[in-house]
Amino acid sequence: MMHPILTLLVQRIALSLLLLLAVSVVIFVGTEILPGDVARVILGQGAPEQAVENLRAQMGLDRPATVRYFEWLFNALQGDFGVALSNRRDIATAIGQRLGNTMFLAAVAAAFAVPLAIFLGLLAVRYQNRWPDRLISGVTLTAISLPEFLLGYVIMYVFAVQLGWFPSVSSVHGGMSFWQKLNAVALPAMVLTLVVLAHMMRMTRAAILNVMQSAYIETAELKGLRKLTLIFRHAMPNAIAPIVNVVMINLAYLVVGVVVIEVVFVYPGMGQYLVDHVSRRDVPVVQACGLIFATVYIGLNLVADLVSILTNPRLRHPK
Amino acid sequence: MNDQFRYLLARAARGTLDRRAFMGRAAALGVSGAMANTLLASAVRAEGPRRGGHLTVGLQGGESTNSLDPALAASQVPYMYLRASGDTMVNVNPDGTLDGRIAEEWSASPDAQTWTFKIRSGVSFHNGQTLTPDDVAMTLRRHSDADSQSGALGVMRGVEDISVNGDSVVLRTSTPNADLPYLLADYHLVIQPNGGIDDPASGIFSGAYRWVEDQPGVRHVLEKFDGYWDDSVGHFNSVEILVINDGTARTSALQSGQVQLINRVEPRTAGLVARAPNISVHSTAGKGHYVFIMHCNTAPFDNNDLRLALKYAIDREDMLDRILRGYGSIGNDMPINEAYPLFDASIPQREFDLDRARHHYQRSGHDGSPIILRTSDVAFPGAVDAAQIFQESAAAAGIPIEIIREPGDGYWSEVWNVQPFSASYWGGRAVQDQMYSTAYYSGADWNDTRFFNEDFDRLLIQARGELDVALRTEMYSEMGMMVRDEGGLIAPMFNDFLDAQNDQIAGWVENPNGEMMNGFAPVLMWQA
Numbered sequence: 001m002m003h004p005i006l007t008l009l010v011q012r013i014a015l016s017l018l019l020l021l022a023v024s025v026v027i028f029v030g031t032e033i034l035p036g037d038v039a040r041v042i043l044g045q046g047a048p049e050q051a052v053e054n055l056r057a058q059m060g061l062d063r064p065a066t067v068r069y070f071e072w073l074f075n076a077l078q079g080d081f082g083v084a085l086s087n088r089r090d091i092a093t094a095i096g097q098r099l100g101n102t103m104f105l106a107a108v109a110a111a112f113a114v115p116l117a118i119f120l121g122l123l124a125v126r127y128q129n130r131w132p133d134r135l136i137s138g139v140t141l142t143a144i145s146l147p148e149f150l151l152g153y154v155i156m157y158v159f160a161v162q163l164g165w166f167p168s169v170s171s172v173h174g175g176m177s178f179w180q181k182l183n184a185v186a187l188p189a190m191v192l193t194l195v196v197l198a199h200m201m202r203m204t205r206a207a208i209l210n211v212m213q214s215a216y217i218e219t220a221e222l223k224g225l226r227k228l229t230l231i232f233r234h235a236m237p238n239a240i241a242p243i244v245n246v247v248m249i250n251l252a253y254l255v256v257g258v259v260v261i262e263v264v265f266v267y268p269g270m271g272q273y274l275v276d277h278v279s280r281r282d283v284p285v286v287q288a289c290g291l292i293f294a295t296v297y298i299g300l301n302l303v304a305d306l307v308s309i310l311t312n313p314r315l316r317h318p319k
Numbered sequence: 320m321n322d323q324f325r326y327l328l329a330r331a332a333r334g335t336l337d338r339r340a341f342m343g344r345a346a347a348l349g350v351s352g353a354m355a356n357t358l359l360a361s362a363v364r365a366e367g368p369r370r371g372g373h374l375t376v377g378l379q380g381g382e383s384t385n386s387l388d389p390a391l392a393a394s395q396v397p398y399m400y401l402r403a404s405g406d407t408m409v410n411v412n413p414d415g416t417l418d419g420r421i422a423e424e425w426s427a428s429p430d431a432q433t434w435t436f437k438i439r440s441g442v443s444f445h446n447g448q449t450l451t452p453d454d455v456a457m458t459l460r461r462h463s464d465a466d467s468q469s470g471a472l473g474v475m476r477g478v479e480d481i482s483v484n485g486d487s488v489v490l491r492t493s494t495p496n497a498d499l500p501y502l503l504a505d506y507h508l509v510i511q512p513n514g515g516i517d518d519p520a521s522g523i524f525s526g527a528y529r530w531v532e533d534q535p536g537v538r539h540v541l542e543k544f545d546g547y548w549d550d551s552v553g554h555f556n557s558v559e560i561l562v563i564n565d566g567t568a569r570t571s572a573l574q575s576g577q578v579q580l581i582n583r584v585e586p587r588t589a590g591l592v593a594r595a596p597n598i599s600v601h602s603t604a605g606k607g608h609y610v611f612i613m614h615c616n617t618a619p620f621d622n623n624d625l626r627l628a629l630k631y632a633i634d635r636e637d638m639l640d641r642i643l644r645g646y647g648s649i650g651n652d653m654p655i656n657e658a659y660p661l662f663d664a665s666i667p668q669r670e671f672d673l674d675r676a677r678h679h680y681q682r683s684g685h686d687g688s689p690i691i692l693r694t695s696d697v698a699f700p701g702a703v704d705a706a707q708i709f710q711e712s713a714a715a716a717g718i719p720i721e722i723i724r725e726p727g728d729g730y731w732s733e734v735w736n737v738q739p740f741s742a743s744y745w746g747g748r749a750v751q752d753q754m755y756s757t758a759y760y761s762g763a764d765w766n767d768t769r770f771f772n773e774d775f776d777r778l779l780i781q782a783r784g785e786l787d788v789a790l791r792t793e794m795y796s797e798m799g800m801m802v803r804d805e806g807g808l809i810a811p812m813f814n815d816f817l818d819a820q821n822d823q824i825a826g827w828v829e830n831p832n833g834e835m836m837n838g839f840a841p842v843l844m845w846q847a
Contacts, residue, residue, distance in 0.1 A: 086384035087384055087386035087388075087535060088520070089386075089535075094383070153567055156567075156568070157571070161571050167575065169377070169563060169572045171537060263564065264568055266564075266568055268534070268536070276536055277384060282384060
């Protein structure tokens, strides 16, 4: 007999894989029913019918959709996404670079944002409804309410144009050292931190405040524990699950939703790559990006699930 | 200007005194910063090109879908990197004359149907291979082939036969064409080994810079090609093109010194950008124009009085001021301006005249139902505002215009060249014949004003084969008048190219044939 927590984990992972498979079907069908014929789009409006037919045959578009779906899925599982229709380049190589850049930016932003958000959340609880709480909430909510691009332009104007501390163009490439890259992404990471901070901070605050109502906290308080120790050691562990959930959602956003910041700071990430190819109806690239984004989302949510299961003492120590 | 300052200036221009030290000492001599800067810029220019250095250009118009295959180039970034890394047969000079590049000299048969181009010897490709007339012929053949999907197919369509004769390439056209050499300056037509048939996107060309790194939509790095045949160009050691599609990001990059040169400065910020002491904005009158197009064969636009009414009812000066902030010139309802060779400057300018608009509108007998004008943000920058300005001035003449704002996605396939009245833009072409053949000839695919005029078509063909310049100029003048007075084109303004540089580079020369010195800025400019 397996440990119940192990069963639960295996179930979750299996469920995620199933979900991913379902998403792959949706992506494939979605791009399939897009109006317009791919071969026609590539060759342009004025192309002769024969040329379109030839290209369709060459691309295998004349075969049934189910055959093409499984072929696509099988190749994708092996990391082969085919070549882009627009410039005949290998998609996996191009995405590899772009995804690496996106991950780097997301990691840098997260490395600042997550600890900061949780710390500020704790602080807000400690000084609940007093001026530090109000200040933290006010500033972070203002930052999240501003459109990202405006925040980007303001930060760019101050730190790149006026002060000249960081570059305004965050273009990174293979020849740069880690520190050079870090310097290059300083401004977009700063903006992203401001954008995701409020959500995580408010969730942390709410989750801990919720726990703070419990009787055992009152007991701890009556024992005479210091407020911050009490929050950190006693309240926080029980609030971990909702916090991890919101952190993961924000991490997923940092990976899949930052196209505006990429444009403003000229950062070569996945977002811009996807948008360029969507506007050229480059279906294989759109499918590949869709699949990767879905994997990231589902993967991070899986992590959130697993963490909430593992941090639940009732599940860890079954009777 | 005293001797000491002159001495400093000369040293700074030669590069033996660095710019900061120069500015400091100039200030000590009582010369203002702005003044010293201007003087230094002209001194640097007088000193002539300097070798070396690294140029970083920030450009709008690059996508991650870009390819190194010249046939597929369609936006500003590929245009610039092809100019920098490739060589065409000829280049068009700023004054409209031709400069022989791969073609050393050329001549036409008296009927202007057979053209012989002598190919320059001693030119080598970036892989060391020698460029031969066969390479030239194969390149031109590839772009003439419909399967290549080349952007230069329209240019090459009239070429019937391409053959090699010794050290020359001979082109035969189906109809006489006096402008053929101009057409070969098209940026798609860079010469590739064996025409690029084996590997169109290899990046092997014969230009002043060769490829180091190609990351479409992000950055493109080129380095000086030491084996280049012409020593007088290609001054930088390396050139880097950064794709910066966002306007604010582009200007910020220039202001913070990350790039030395940018294209497409936004008219509304150009004045502010130029205020910085180390930045100059170049406004170059070109051939591009913003237009409203009416289908001459569709009611109510099939009535010339209605067309004239609308042409008189547009306030060109106001539009130029408000849409282009003055960075442009007013149009005359024909697609040609003084940037074209053989332009007739004596054609009278159409004025904004509400009385005449009213007169023609009444004569047209239009029933007073609103005239639908379709516009979109992608039609040209400010197209939605321009339509509103047009609507207001037309209303003053009693002409009701109703504006429909269309989504940008699909505008070029579903609205432009489909709907009878819409906003659009044209980038201009190398010569008048090409412009008229592309969009005003009865049989043209892109006849977006549905202008069918037999006299015009006859003149067009006749002018194309006419080698007598005076006669040709006259014919083009007559054709211009036909489009102006009978056509479906409302051309309120020609837009300037707005490029900007900082003072780390020098050698800017105005060129009306295209933005960024017709794309040659990285090849012709140098480090200051």
